[in-house]
Amino acid sequence: MPKVKTNRIKYPDGWELIEPTLCELDAKMREAESDPNDGKRKCEAFWPIFKIAHQKSRYIFDLYYKRNEISKELYEFCLEQGYADRNLIAKWKKSGYESLCCLRCIQPRDHNFGTTCVCRVPEHLREEKAVECVHCGCGGCASGD
Amino acid sequence: MLKSTHKSVSGPQQGNLPAGWTEHKAPTGHTYYYNAETKQSTYTRPVTFTPPVAQAPIVHPSYPTDRQSQFASTPASTNFARPAFEKRVPRRDHGANDRPKTKHAIPGCLPWLLVKTKLGRRFVHNPETGESLWKIPEDVMKWVLEYDIQSQRRKHGQPEKTETEHSTRIEPHQDERVEETNEHESTTVEAAKVEAEPELASDEEYEEVEVTDDEDAEGPSKRQKLSPAADEPDQAAELGEDDMAYQLAEMEALEADFDDDNAMNDAEDSGWTDADAIASFHSLLDDHAIDPFTTWASVLDAGHILDNARYTHLPTTRARRDAFATWSTAHIARARAAKHAHAKQDPRIPFLALLHAHASPKLFWPEFRRKHKRAPALRDPALPDRDRERLYREHAARLAKTPPAALVADLHALLRSVPPGEEWNAASSVHGALPAALQSDVRWISLPAARRDALVQEFIATQLPAPADAAAGGERVAAEARQKDQERREEALRGRREVVEEARRRQERDVRVERARMAEGEEERRRALAVGKGGLVASVAMGREEEQGEE
Ligand SMILES: [Zn+2]
Ligand SMILES: [Zn+2]
Numbered sequence: 001m002p003k004v005k006t007n008r009i010k011y012p013d014g015w016e017l018i019e020p021t022l023c024e025l026d027a028k029m030r031e032a033e034s035d036p037n038d039g040k041r042k043c044e045a046f047w048p049i050f051k052i053a054h055q056k057s058r059y060i061f062d063l064y065y066k067r068n069e070i071s072k073e074l075y076e077f078c079l080e081q082g083y084a085d086r087n088l089i090a091k092w093k094k095s096g097y098e099s100l101c102c103l104r105c106i107q108p109r110d111h112n113f114g115t116t117c118v119c120r121v122p123e124h125l126r127e128e129k130a131v132e133c134v135h136c137g138c139g140g141c142a143s144g145d
Numbered sequence: 146m147l148k149s150t151h152k153s154v155s156g157p158q159q160g161n162l163p164a165g166w167t168e169h170k171a172p173t174g175h176t177y178y179y180n181a182e183t184k185q186s187t188y189t190r191p192v193t194f195t196p197p198v199a200q201a202p203i204v205h206p207s208y209p210t211d212r213q214s215q216f217a218s219t220p221a222s223t224n225f226a227r228p229a230f231e232k233r234v235p236r237r238d239h240g241a242n243d244r245p246k247t248k249h250a251i252p253g254c255l256p257w258l259l260v261k262t263k264l265g266r267r268f269v270h271n272p273e274t275g276e277s278l279w280k281i282p283e284d285v286m287k288w289v290l291e292y293d294i295q296s297q298r299r300k301h302g303q304p305e306k307t308e309t310e311h312s313t314r315i316e317p318h319q320d321e322r323v324e325e326t327n328e329h330e331s332t333t334v335e336a337a338k339v340e341a342e343p344e345l346a347s348d349e350e351y352e353e354v355e356v357t358d359d360e361d362a363e364g365p366s367k368r369q370k371l372s373p374a375a376d377e378p379d380q381a382a383e384l385g386e387d388d389m390a391y392q393l394a395e396m397e398a399l400e401a402d403f404d405d406d407n408a409m410n411d412a413e414d415s416g417w418t419d420a421d422a423i424a425s426f427h428s429l430l431d432d433h434a435i436d437p438f439t440t441w442a443s444v445l446d447a448g449h450i451l452d453n454a455r456y457t458h459l460p461t462t463r464a465r466r467d468a469f470a471t472w473s474t475a476h477i478a479r480a481r482a483a484k485h486a487h488a489k490q491d492p493r494i495p496f497l498a499l500l501h502a503h504a505s506p507k508l509f510w511p512e513f514r515r516k517h518k519r520a521p522a523l524r525d526p527a528l529p530d531r532d533r534e535r536l537y538r539e540h541a542a543r544l545a546k547t548p549p550a551a552l553v554a555d556l557h558a559l560l561r562s563v564p565p566g567e568e569w570n571a572a573s574s575v576h577g578a579l580p581a582a583l584q585s586d587v588r589w590i591s592l593p594a595a596r597r598d599a600l601v602q603e604f605i606a607t608q609l610p611a612p613a614d615a616a617a618g619g620e621r622v623a624a625e626a627r628q629k630d631q632e633r634r635e636e637a638l639r640g641r642r643e644v645v646e647e648a649r650r651r652q653e654r655d656v657r658v659e660r661a662r663m664a665e666g667e668e669e670r671r672r673a674l675a676v677g678k679g680g681l682v683a684s685v686a687m688g689r690e691e692e693q694g695e696e
Contacts, residue, residue: 017438017477024443059440067470069438069477 009081012074018063022083025056047137050102053085054136060084061092099145101138110135166191187663249292259292417641421634422458426465427472428631429455437476441466491585492527493536499523500537501590506545510537536587543591552591553600559588560604 032048060083064075079086091097097106104110105117118126119133122142132139162168165182179186249259258270260277270277433449450456459465499522504513514533517523523533543552563580579601583589592600 017480020436021439021443024439055440055442063438067474067477069474 012071012077014070014074015077018059018070018074018078021059022056022078025052025059028052029056043134044137050136054088054101057084057088061089065093096143098143099141101133101141102136104135105133105138105141163191257288417637417644421637423464423468423471424630425455425458425634425638426468429453430469430472437473437480439473441469444469491581492525493532493585494581495522495525496528496533496536497540497585497587497590500540501594504537504540504544506541508541510534510541513537539587540590543587547591549592552588555588556592556597556600557604559583559586560601560608 029049029052032052035048037045060070060075060078063070064072070078078084079089085103088100088103091100091103091106100106101119105119108114108116111117117133117135117138118131119138119140120142121140123129123140123145126140130139162178165180166178167181169177169179171177175188177186177188178191180191249261250257259267260270261267267281268277269281429450435444435450444450456465459468499517499520503517508516514523547555560583563582589597
């Protein structure tokens with residue numbers, strides 16, 4: 001009978017270096033997902049998940065675009081395996097969105113008056129200095145801040 | 146008698162406040178006064194004809210902001226604006242009103258330190274033995290007196306502080322300052338209530354002197370003139386060992402605070418540069434074996450490096466994050482270079498090492514393969530299975546059939562076959578990195594490891610030309626440079642500490658002067674002037690009369 005190879009992921013070079021961090025973030029994500037959210041506001045329940053998803057994407061993004069430490073192959077691999085959000089990274093490459101917190105915050109249909117989230121407003125234009133946006137708990141992610 | 150009591154000082158005085166001043170109730174129940182124009186607040190009721198003294202601008206402490214990624218360090222959820230009065234509420238901790246103020250090494254008998262508390266009491270502390278004594282031992286006393294004389298002389302030689310320096314005061318001291326005012330006020334009131342006994346009067350005067358004193362050299366000497374040093378023993382009785390320990394702990398806390406505040410503020414001239422700060426931070430990362438591929442957030446979460454002093458050499462979290470980024474980039478580049486050197490490694494080398502460790506002529510190849518199928522050397526796709534089998538058979542045959550003498554001869558032939566050069570040089574400086582041509586030959590593994598290594602060492606020592614030492618020399622030079630750099634950094638750090646210490650002392654002095662200014666109202670000033678003419682008791686009595694007159 002011919003040998004059938006199933007479920008074999010070929011890990012690109014350098015994977016073993018970033019694996020510990022990604023595993024750690026994955027573990028944090030699982031923890032956040034199973035967190036009971038006692039005593040939190042309704043909107044707060046998803047904040048940790050958004051936060052960790054942001055961290056993971058940011059990690060891959062930084063490694064590839066900022067620090068040039070992983071190969072394109074490994075970068076693509078991470079995107080395919082779902083370690084980073086391709087769409088969020090695509091936004092980060094555009095000027096004005098360099099430190100965008102999440103995609104919902106720039107989605108006009110999620111907001112009253114068809115605008116974006118309060119965390120997208122630069123700090124010097126905001127009336128209240130400390131904000132926490134309702135979507136992801138972001139405290140301000142305008143590029144100039 | 147010096148216990149601070151927040152009695153209703155301002156209760157009966159319900160007159161008009163000077164323009165700009167408003168009356169407020171602190172959450173602790175105390176009444177305080179706030180001037181919206183000058184942003185001043187005080188527990189002392191401002192008097193109409195008193196111009197506001199020393200309007201030092203309030204410097205807001207700058208918070209390290211970490212903005213590029215707003216999730217990078219701590220969640221922003223703790224950023225609630227704090228009500229402004231929170232800072233103004235005096236601290237009441239430990240129940241002790243006194244706290245340490247200065248600590249000086251006593252020249253002449255060195256381990257001993259002379260610690261001075263806020264209320265002007267002094268005790269000596271020996272950091273080596275951990276002793277603390279309110280009653281200064283004779284032999285130490287001699288030097289303390291010497292020190293007093295010296296510092297007094299020094300003080301008279303120095304010009305007074307200029308006005309501009311006072312504005313360097315920083316916000317966190319405000320509460321202390323208010324507290325000082327408060328205490329001062331209450332002691333004044335008590336002094337007014339009780340009939341002025343000589344002892345109390347001297348104490349009051351003493352308080353006065355302490356507050357207005359700048360270099361704190363005058364206090365003790367004046368005091369000895371005024372009172373026959375009678376209150377020293379009963380204070381010693383009043384304050385026990387615990388108290389002293391508390392004073393010392395406070396002292397240290399104070400110093401730690403200052404280190405945090407002042408770090409890097411004016412350290413440029415000590416030879417300690419930003420580059421040094423970054424380098425020391427990098428060495429901290431090195432020492433903790435941080436994974437260069439990890440994120441800054443998880444480094445912070447792990448928190449191993451937070452306790453280290455080197456962590457605070459960089460002033461802001463952002464600077465630390467940047468330093469971490471450069472460090473990890475450099476590390477990864479180095480690791481990659483090393484890996485490149487390794488990448489050319491012959492796939493036969495690990496396989497032969499495996500054979501060397503486990504192969505035996507009794508085992509056939511399929512059996513061996515099955516037994517070690519989990520070994521990475523057997524799974525490496527770079528070496529075809531066919532080659533593995535061939536190497537195995539060859540090796541097993543040699544083990545079974547070739548006499549040991551022939552094996553030794555083979556090894557010598559192999560060693561001689563590798564031309565002397567680069568690789569051998571590397572081998573003699575770094576252990577174990579023998580030429581790949583050796584390790585990928587089946588003859589290499591025929592002898593037991595111990596015997597083979599002895600032979601190889603012998604060969605290197607006798608047959609090879611003396612290594613040019615280029616590689617080793619390079620290593621040594623690099624190591625020396627590192628060493629020198631480290632030493633220089635330590636030197637600079639010492640210099641920086643001195644500068645910081647100096648800045649701290651200066652700041653302490655400023656704070657003291659500032660406190661004195663706050664505490665000193667026009668009234669007190671007049672009374673202080675009167676001391677010269679009418680003597681102390683008369684001045685206290687006069688102050689009391691004035692207060693009654695106002696009421
Ligand atoms: Zn945002
Ligand atoms: Zn968001």
